[in-house]
Amino acid sequence: MPNGGTTRRRADAERNIAAILDAAADLLARAPDVGVGDIAKAAGVGRVTVYAHFPSREDLVRAVVARAIEESMTAVAAAADDTTDADHAADADDTVDAEEAFARLIRESWPTLGRYGRLHEAALRALPAEEVRGHHERPMDAVRALIERGRSTGAFRTDLDTGWLVTTVYALLHAAADDVAAGTLDRDRAADVLQATLLSVLRPASPPPTPRGT
Amino acid sequence: MPNGGTTRRRADAERNIAAILDAAADLLARAPDVGVGDIAKAAGVGRVTVYAHFPSREDLVRAVVARAIEESMTAVAAAADDTTDADHAADADDTVDAEEAFARLIRESWPTLGRYGRLHEAALRALPAEEVRGHHERPMDAVRALIERGRSTGAFRTDLDTGWLVTTVYALLHAAADDVAAGTLDRDRAADVLQATLLSVLRPASPPPTPRGT
Numbered sequence: 044m045p046n047g048g049t050t051r052r053r054a055d056a057e058r059n060i061a062a063i064l065d066a067a068a069d070l071l072a073r074a075p076d077v078g079v080g081d082i083a084k085a086a087g088v089g090r091v092t093v094y095a096h097f098p099s100r101e102d103l104v105r106a107v108v109a110r111a112i113e114e115s116m117t118a119v120a121a122a123a124d125d126t127t128d129a130d131h132a133a134d135a136d137d138t139v140d141a142e143e144a145f146a147r148l149i150r151e152s153w154p155t156l157g158r159y160g161r162l163h164e165a166a167l168r169a170l171p172a173e174e175v176r177g178h179h180e181r182p183m184d185a186v187r188a189l190i191e192r193g194r195s196t197g198a199f200r201t202d203l204d205t206g207w208l209v210t211t212v213y214a215l216l217h218a219a220a221d222d223v224a225a226g227t228l229d230r231d232r233a234a235d236v237l238q239a240t241l242l243s244v245l246r247p248a249s250p251p252p253t254p255r256g257t
Numbered sequence: 258m259p260n261g262g263t264t265r266r267r268a269d270a271e272r273n274i275a276a277i278l279d280a281a282a283d284l285l286a287r288a289p290d291v292g293v294g295d296i297a298k299a300a301g302v303g304r305v306t307v308y309a310h311f312p313s314r315e316d317l318v319r320a321v322v323a324r325a326i327e328e329s330m331t332a333v334a335a336a337a338d339d340t341t342d343a344d345h346a347a348d349a350d351d352t353v354d355a356e357e358a359f360a361r362l363i364r365e366s367w368p369t370l371g372r373y374g375r376l377h378e379a380a381l382r383a384l385p386a387e388e389v390r391g392h393h394e395r396p397m398d399a400v401r402a403l404i405e406r407g408r409s410t411g412a413f414r415t416d417l418d419t420g421w422l423v424t425t426v427y428a429l430l431h432a433a434a435d436d437v438a439a440g441t442l443d444r445d446r447a448a449d450v451l452q453a454t455l456l457s458v459l460r461p462a463s464p465p466p467t468p469r470g471t
Contacts, residue, residue, distance in 0.1 A: 076385070164386045171290070172378045172435065206441055207450055210432050218428035221386065227420055236421055243457050 060096050062086040067107045068162065072224075075165035079103065104169040108178050111159050118151040119185045141193035145245065146238050148189060149216075152182065153234040156216055160224040163217050179213060186212050190245065199245045211244050274310050276300040281321045282376065286438075289379035293317065318383040322392050325373050332365040333399045355407030359459065360452050362403060363430075366396065367448040370430055374438040377431050393427060400426050404459065413459045425458050 066086035070077040079100050083090045097103035122144070166175045187209050193199030199208075219237050222228035228236065280300035284291040293314050297307045311317035336358070380389045401423050407413030413422075433451050436442035442450065 161386075164381075167378075167381045167386075172375075172381075173439070203450060203453060204442075207436065207454070210436055210441075211429060211454060214428045214432035215425060218424050222421065222424055225387070227424075228418075236417060239417060239462060240421070240425060240458055243460070243462060244454055246457070246463070248453060248457060249460070249463065 056096070059086070059088050059092055063088065063093055063096060063103070064107055064110055067103055068111065068159065071104065071107060071165040072158070072160035072162050075161045075168055077165075101169050104166055105174075107162065108166045108170075108175070111155065111162060112178050112182065115152050115155040115182055116185075118155055119148060119182045122148040122151040122185075137193075137196035137198050141189070141196060141198035142242055142245075145189055145193070145242065148186065149238050149241065150234050152216070153219075153237065156220050157223055157230055157233060160220065163220060164224075176213070183209055183213055193245065197247070200247045202248055208245065212241060215240060270310070273300070273302050273306055277302060277307055277310060277317070278321055278324055281317055282325065282373070285318065285321060285379040286372070286374035286376050289375045289382055291379075315383050318380055319388075321376065322380050322384075322389070325369065325376060326392050326396065329366050329369040329396055330399075332369055333362060333396045336362040336365040336399075351407075351410035351412050355403070355410060355412035356456055356459075359403055359407065359456065362400065363452050363455065364448050366430070367433075367451065370434050371437055371444055371447060374434065377434060378438075390427075397423055397427055407459065411461070414461045416462055422459065426455055429454060 063082065063086045067077075067082045070082055070085055079093055080090055082103070083093045086093070093103065097106060163175070166178075187205060190199055190205055190208050190212075194201050194205065215237060219228060219233050223230045223233055277296065277300045281291075281296045284296055284299055293307055294304055296317070297304045300307070307317065311320060377389070380392075401419060404413055404419055404422050404426075408415050408419065429451060433442060433447045437444045437447055
């Protein structure tokens, strides 16, 4: 059993880590190139304390990304769970089900993504793109499962690979967050815009128009 | 009038710059974190020569991006010019016109984008995202003009802002290049996949499905 000193030191460390991660998330969301010194200042600790917990700026960015993904997973899991519910009887309308489940997933996960502003940009500057994409594997697995369910019932298109459809969702969610951070997309309209855009991609393709008079 | 020595030195410098940019484009497309030393080696010059022309790695990445954009502009301009042709008489089918012009733009610009592989990732790691997006302003202006033309004739949707539709094109073109570089999207199918995906977004939205039995 740890003595009082050890317990207190551990509590101090946990409080510092939380303060550093909060400050880093907040600053990176607005200024992707912010340095460790400014993060330490905002967290109310010294640079040495930051480096004691996160040996490099890269490690700190990695930890902030991991925590943001954890947070978005809570929202995504809630939306996804709902859609695997056995109560969705076979005679329910599959198309409406799939579209509603997808819309719910966008609506539940958008607030987290929107709040993290330019964090994705910060992550792409500090970490290899492959690693950044890898961090998104779990939420994107939930997106993949939803898309596959929609494809199996004919609600979603099958002329494009599932992998590409998942890429489309991933790319446009982050593009929307970038546009909101840049002030070119209204934060309050972003979920509607994403839903309209992504459902247009996911719905079975309509035949191309034929020229008049043919 | 320069003497022979000056002319020769200038020709040497131009040849070195071209070799450095070729080597940098080739290496950055495959290894976004490649260093100046490796680029110099591949170009057959010393590091000092690279730094004489490009004071920092950032400057070199910037020059490679600018050249790649120039190259893609040649393709985009050819496709866009075609669509502002006065011969497009008012009785031609506007929808088919707009879709064909957009498809042509994708097909003409894709080879350049596809060839540059992970250069966009390299750019995002070396330069602020705002600057990277800024480099794309001219090709994206051509995309914007095409989209606006399609909106004015009813061929393309108007329920989403033009700016967001341009963002969608930008994000998905680069996402496709990333997926091709990662080996998850077949290079030869990418233009077809992009065309199908982006036309689904650009076409006027179809009404949402209604549940059966209502």
